[in-house]
Amino acid sequence: MLDLLDYRRRVTAMYTAVRENEDYETTCTQFRQARDDLFHHHSQSALSPDQKAAFTGLRYYAYNPAYRVVAQIDQNVEPDILQVDLGEDGRLTYERFGQVKFTLPNGSGHLSLFWIKGYGGGVFLPFGDTTNKDITYGAGRYLYDTIKGADLGTEGDSIILDFNYAYNPSCSYNARWVCPLAPAENRLSFPVFAGEMLANIPLE
Numbered sequence: 709m710l711d712l713l714d715y716r717r718r719v720t721a722m723y724t725a726v727r728e729n730e731d732y733e734t735t736c737t738q739f740r741q742a743r744d745d746l747f748h749h750h751s752q753s754a755l756s757p758d759q760k761a762a763f764t765g766l767r768y769y770a771y772n773p774a775y776r777v778v779a780q781i782d783q784n785v786e787p788d789i790l791q792v793d794l795g796e797d798g799r800l801t802y803e804r805f806g807q808v809k810f811t812l813p814n815g816s817g818h819l820s821l822f823w824i825k826g827y828g829g830g831v832f833l834p835f836g837d838t839t840n841k842d843i844t845y846g847a848g849r850y851l852y853d854t855i856k857g858a859d860l861g862t863e864g865d866s867i868i869l870d871f872n873y874a875y876n877p878s879c880s881y882n883a884r885w886v887c888p889l890a891p892a893e894n895r896l897s898f899p900v901f902a903g904e905m906l907a908n909i910p911l912e
Contacts, residue, residue: 715752718742720857726873727861733771736872740768743875754878754885759909767905768872772813775871775902778863779808781821790822792888800888801825802832810869815898820891821852821867830855834890835874837900844905845880848890874903881909 722742729735747753748763755763783806792800806821822832832855836848851874852858858875860868877887 711751715746715750716857718746718750720859723857723859726870727859727868732773732776732870732872736771739873740766754881755909756882756884759881763909767908769902769905771872772902774813775900777810777812777869778866779810779869780866781806781808781862783865785820789825790891793886802888808867808869812871812898812900812902814901815896817896817898819894819896824855828855831859832888834877834888834894835900836890836895837898838896839899839901843899844874844903845876847877847880847887848895849874849876849903851875871900871902874900876904876907881907 722739726735726739744763744765747755747766748760753760785804785807788804790802790804792802802822802824804820805823807818808821809818810816819833819835824830824832831852832850833852834848834850837844840846840848850858851869851871852860858873860870860873862868877889878885879887
């Protein structure tokens, strides 16, 4: 348990640095280096020992400032509740609490924001796009999961959407993990050429 606490503390520190620094490209490079170190060496890495032994780094698109936007949160949405069975980890329940609209280099779209139910709660933002399967993980990626420290920040009633930090869920690396995936409403109809790509790691 202490190893898990340490892992989450490190992830939280990484995202704190992202929120506090305005040299976005340098900060993103440092973030990716720190994430590689966690994946390669930490006991709570999503990778198995064999995968760690073969690990040479995660694959990312080059940082592109055009994929960082600040979007106003529209909370006038139907508060639908979704549930996902996570196997041994039980059932995850999360509720739609807002929606954001934005424009990126390859299109304009909208995504729903979800609040994870349970003690404390947290913001959860999974999404899919047309790069999935061929270039990025087929089931989509995450942008926010504040329970686990993935928090790019808010400004009043707006939220920072920096797709350069889009990342793969743990289940993309190893079948022992079960992850909640992006619902249909969070599937964008255009490509997001930013963030993490398919990993060059032997899958298990």
